[in-house]
Amino acid sequence: MTSRKQEKFDLILEAALKVIAENGFHGSQISKIAKEAGIADGTVYLYFKNKEDILISLFQQRLGDLVSMFNNSVQEANSADEALRKICEIHFTELEQNVNLAYVTQIELRQSSLELRKAIGLSVKPYIQLIEKILIQGVQEGSFRPDLDIKLTRLLLFGGMDEVVNSWLISGRKYSLTAQIDKTVEFFLKGLK
Amino acid sequence: MTSRKQEKFDLILEAALKVIAENGFHGSQISKIAKEAGIADGTVYLYFKNKEDILISLFQQRLGDLVSMFNNSVQEANSADEALRKICEIHFTELEQNVNLAYVTQIELRQSSLELRKAIGLSVKPYIQLIEKILIQGVQEGSFRPDLDIKLTRLLLFGGMDEVVNSWLISGRKYSLTAQIDKTVEFFLKGLK
Amino acid sequence: MTSRKQEKFDLILEAALKVIAENGFHGSQISKIAKEAGIADGTVYLYFKNKEDILISLFQQRLGDLVSMFNNSVQEANSADEALRKICEIHFTELEQNVNLAYVTQIELRQSSLELRKAIGLSVKPYIQLIEKILIQGVQEGSFRPDLDIKLTRLLLFGGMDEVVNSWLISGRKYSLTAQIDKTVEFFLKGLK
Amino acid sequence: MTSRKQEKFDLILEAALKVIAENGFHGSQISKIAKEAGIADGTVYLYFKNKEDILISLFQQRLGDLVSMFNNSVQEANSADEALRKICEIHFTELEQNVNLAYVTQIELRQSSLELRKAIGLSVKPYIQLIEKILIQGVQEGSFRPDLDIKLTRLLLFGGMDEVVNSWLISGRKYSLTAQIDKTVEFFLKGLK
DNA sequence: GATGAATGAGGCTTCATTCAT
DNA sequence: AATGAATGAAGCCTCATTCAT
Incomplete structure (x- = not known):
């Protein structure tokens, strides 16, 4: 192009x-x-191509940027613990700083057709996979429980963060999202150990 | 009536x-x-009154039934730990047994207007509040950490379970949802202690 | 209905x-x-069902009526010659009396999509088949040439009449269409003998 | 130019x-x-000038070439009978050899606007006039009936040939168009005598 | 209470044509 | 002379809701 x-x-x-x-x-x-x-x-x-194409492209572009950011930060992390904290930090910080993006991805685009949401799902996948990679790394490092169900846990982590962002938006952003990072990570890490 | x-x-x-x-x-x-x-x-x-009214009523009725069921079960529990396990058990068991309800509430109704979803949110609230009550109880019992952020944690729990159900549905229900209960509760309890 | x-x-x-x-x-x-x-x-x-359905229905209804009229008249005819004259008489008389119908079927509907014209073709078929039947009857009666190519001739007859109507319409109906019947039939009959 | x-x-x-x-x-x-x-x-x-202008020019150019061909051939003919046969021969032969041209002029361009088709009509006119000239010549020669209605007959001839070509195209060109020449001319000549 | 025929607003998309470069 | 990006008008169809019976 x-x-x-x-x-x-x-x-x-x-x-x-x-x-x-x-x-x-x-x-x-x-x-x-x-x-x-x-x-x-x-x-x-x-x-x-059509209206749907705009929405998919929008999501791909913005989420692609986020995933790049996630990847870069995670590479700098020295441990799975630190990587997980980075993930949550970026997740909350970026969406707090881009309210429009947060609002559109969390609230508006979820009312789209199944078709569109499937396409969007593909954009989210690399993020879920990144979380998975961190979990595996943590188990190998010995910092996470060896009996961890990776596939299940990645959902619990993503779903938890997602709901926190959702609730923050629906509440009218009456409190700080980034202020939730420490406690969220703490809860996650305890659950993982 | x-x-x-x-x-x-x-x-x-x-x-x-x-x-x-x-x-x-x-x-x-x-x-x-x-x-x-x-x-x-x-x-x-x-x-x-109108189409939206049907959907809201549908959600209220079915979720109301679920919340009653949650309440009854929780009352029988002897500890916060047990109560939380009950919550997850019912959440996963009921939706696994009522696939139509699961599909409609998790997938279809989320494509509705913001208006509708706000109304639906009101129906979910008693459930979130029940989780909150259990958390408070657990802290008082001394089985959960005293420094727990109740408002944040309830979101992490609900969001986690919600995402697990979602993923199970989107995958085409290729595995057992109830089989995830133990590990999910384990993760939650570790995080709470 | x-x-x-x-x-x-x-x-x-x-x-x-x-x-x-x-x-x-x-x-x-x-x-x-x-x-x-x-x-x-x-x-x-x-x-x-859609716009095209209106046009097809219109054509079917009106052409169906015409074909019924053709059939009835032809049954009363005592010979193939007389039947052929009847055909031409009705063809020209009806279209002269229903200018709107003539205009729409001859001029307007022919600019429609291939799809639509195929459907319309199905409505015209019974008419072409009626002409064919008369030709066969004429050959059997001995009033038409035995070496007549039925498939070819029916096209020459239909195409000839069709073009006469077309030309009359495009000319602005400056002359009588029914006045052409005798000479048209005369030309046809001579060609058939 | x-x-x-x-x-x-x-x-x-x-x-x-x-x-x-x-x-x-x-x-x-x-x-x-x-x-x-x-x-x-x-x-x-x-x-x-515009899209319509392309189509009109296309028709004029190609039909102009055909009419020249018609004129040349007819001039070589020694009688009206022979001239008429030449007309039909060229008409069928040329369109059989130029399927694209046949398809476009017989099927596609007829879906155009009335405006365009009027302009196209002007391009066809010289051809119709040529047929007319042959008819007049035939009457003068004494080989065609003296009571022939020239204006009507030229339509019957053109319309007949046109429909034969149409039907051949719509059928998917499953048979030879030139094979129809003899019988078509025979029908015409009998009708003219 | 029940019916179901009728209503009519609303939006995505195509493509002939223009005009600045 | 040639380009090709940009324009913007125009129309089919759906479906929640109403209301006369």
């Missing part, structure tokens, strides 16, 4: 994120997104 | 559950639900 | 015929047809 | 014929035609 094309591609995704955050999933017409991006409706279709 | 009214009220909710489980949220038109219930489209509106 | 349903079904087809005749195929939106019929747009879809 | 201009003009028409034959009238976007011609979309508009 040329830089010019990439530029407008990003412009539309950014507009989509803002419009969905402001109007909700069902209130986000293509015309609104185009207007926010300052282009004609038809132009959107030069960059995306 | 007269018994006659209650009867048809329940009939419609039952039809709705079946139709949504079979056709998905977006494929469940009022006409389909009415047909499944063996009544005319218009009759639905004699018992429910 | 109940009489009430049939009534509105016919009402919509009548409206469609008028609207297409007045606005052309591409200028005939569902909304225009509904307005002409005095009903809401959505009501159209209680009686027809 | 300079030779350079003429060259690209022809290139576009050739591309249009191929694209329409392969994709149907409704599947033939300007972008497809431009791509087939190896030029940019906008370049098309340096040579043609």
